[in-house]
Amino acid sequence: MPTVVDLISYPVKGCAGIPLAAAELTWAGLPHDRSFMVVNDRGVYRTQRKDPLLAVIRPEVSSDGTQLTLHAPGADPLPVAVDTTSLRTDVDLFGNPFLGIDQGGTAADWLSEVLGTDCRLVRVPPEHDRVADGLIPGTSGYADSSPLHILSLATFDDLNERYAAAGKPPLPMSRFRPNIVVDGWDEPHTEDRVRRAEVGGTEVGFAKLAIRCAVTMVDQEKGTKAGPEPLRMFASYRRVPEGGVAFGSKFSVVRTGKLAVGDEFTVTEWEN
Known part of the structure; x- marks a missing residue:
């Protein structure tokens, strides 16, 4: 079998x-799967197609989903208190418009340093209903x-x-x-x-x-x-x-x- x-x-x-x-x-797959996304300062998605160093960033999510910790070689681990309530911001995924919740300047600075380019980190809003x-x-x-x-x-x-x-x-x-x-x-x-x-x-x-x-x-x-x-x-x-x-x-x-x-x-x- x-x-x-x-x-x-x-x-x-x-x-x-x-x-x-x-x-x-869940309806959106395994717990927390692709619930966060790295974007540039215009909200456009980043993937390994152009930013292969994303592969070495290892995330951990607490069991209740309230804390994300990012790990990368040569960088101190970064704990991020997950924000699900702040104002929504426009993001672009393959040319399609969606919304995201920006996870703050500290996460943005850490990712920008690791990847060597401007970055922000966003999370899908609770009301996200993409099909x-x-x-x-x-x-x-x-x-x-x-x-x-x-x-x-x-x-x-x-x-x-x-x-x-x-x-x-x-x-x-x-x-x-x-x-x-x-x-x-x-x-x-x-x-x-x-x-x-x-x-x-x-x-x-x-x-x-x-x-x-x-x-x-x-x-x-x-x-x-x-x-x-x-x-x-x-x-x-x-x-x-x-x-x-x-x-x-x-x-x-x-x-x-x-x-x-x-x-x-x-x-x-x-x-x-």
């Missing part, structure tokens, strides 16, 4: 992930699109087998920044055919294929661009009619509840 072997939340868009043993799945598109739409924070990225070990292992056959070193799972990793399928890309699944006390529904971008070329440990892989390899076998290359799939939350590493990933509906 397929099972969940990893749960990973990314509280600050573009920054390092937090592994979870268990979680309460990401897809076959089954779903609520999302500051994620690129849908709230959950699901990747199977079969898919990941198939990629690294291709690298081994070409005499190239394997890539780590961190390059692909999944939220849920599933083991137990024999065939790679089985997640692409799932339409609905129950995981613990939750239910998830397929939204779209995960079209991969230049973030996959960033070394997540060093915060540096290390391309052209895996995009070059994907281009040899994972081009899709929608355009680009796909690896893993995006899902929406159909039913909230508890889930944990070790839970069965029970598919209740497959692609016709």
Whole structure:
């Protein structure tokens, strides 16, 4: 039976992930996932596409969500009292207008020093009601699109087998920044055919294929661009009619509840 072997939340868009043993799945995904975003002084999003050093910033969020602590090599940890009540400010995510709550000058200064460029930190307001598109739409924070990225070990292992056959070193799972990793399928890309699944006390529904971008070329440990892989390899076998290359799939939350590493990933509906 397929099972969940990893749960990973990314509280600050573009920054390092937090592994979870268990979680309460919300309509917007795993707890605090992409609920914060680094922007420039005009409110425009920053991601690893242009700011790969985001990868080395490791966030921690208190269990009640009221405190965010930021860690980075060579910098003192920064505790941030999370502000959910101040005036909303306009932010831009891929050209789309949203609102954010600025988390203050100290966080802005710390991020600007670590990244070497002007930065502010914003949080999604409590009333944030963005709906990401897809076959089954779903609520999302500051994620690129849908709230959950699901990747199977079969898919990941198939990629690294291709690298081994070409005499190239394997890539780590961190390059692909999944939220849920599933083991137990024999065939790679089985997640692409799932339409609905129950995981613990939750239910998830397929939204779209995960079209991969230049973030996959960033070394997540060093915060540096290390391309052209895996995009070059994907281009040899994972081009899709929608355009680009796909690896893993995006899902929406159909039913909230508890889930944990070790839970069965029970598919209740497959692609016709």
